Amino acid sequence: TFVTFAWMIATRAARDDPRDSRPLDVVAAAIIVDGRVLLAQRSRPAELAGRWELPGGRVESGETHAAALTREIREELGAEVEPAESVGSPVALPGGLTLYAYVARLRSGTPTALEHLDVRWFSADELRLFDAAEIVPADRDWIPDLCAVLDGT
Numbered sequence: 001t002f003v004t005f006a007w008m009i010a011t012r013a014a015r016d017d018p019r020d021s022r023p024l025d026v027v028a029a030a031i032i033v034d035g036r037v038l039l040a041q042r043s044r045p046a047e048l049a050g051r052w053e054l055p056g057g058r059v060e061s062g063e064t065h066a067a068a069l070t071r072e073i074r075e076e077l078g079a080e081v082e083p084a085e086s087v088g089s090p091v092a093l094p095g096g097l098t099l100y101a102y103v104a105r106l107r108s109g110t111p112t113a114l115e116h117l118d119v120r121w122f123s124a125d126e127l128r129l130f131d132a133a134e135i136v137p138a139d140r141d142w143i144p145d146l147c148a149v150l151d152g153t
């Protein structure tokens, strides 16, 4: 009983919910149109609200990264995308999660802030000038990678 109890506490510290058996992967999309990338402004949680991110979310059990990305962008932005090459290196998040970014081609729809506060398109020059403090911490390291992709489009 003690061992079980200790295990529950340890697991609870590592994850929000020990019954959550989903993969520990999070995927984010760099949707690029006409040389600009879409960033979305988070509405939650409180400590990240107002900060900008590449939109995305948790991978569900049995889901590929590509399928998760397509689903998340449909849910969050009401648009259809086709995931392509990865961007930058994976980033370790609190709670044992790992965040991956992919270029995603816009197939149809207009990305709309259905769950975010706002969405905005950034050129490489605008990204370079953007205050890093306004971007969620995990996504900041990707700015040079995103600029390189944009410079190449």
Ligand code: C5P
Pocket (backbone or CB within 6 Å): 026, 027, 028, 048, 053, 054, 055, 056, 057, 058, 093, 097, 099, 136, 138, 139
């Ligand atoms: O968006 P969601 O809350 O599902 O994301 C799961 C986790 O991944 C959260 O901790 C969130 O802060 C993080 N995340 C991130 N950068 C992104 C997308 C999600 O740090 N572009």
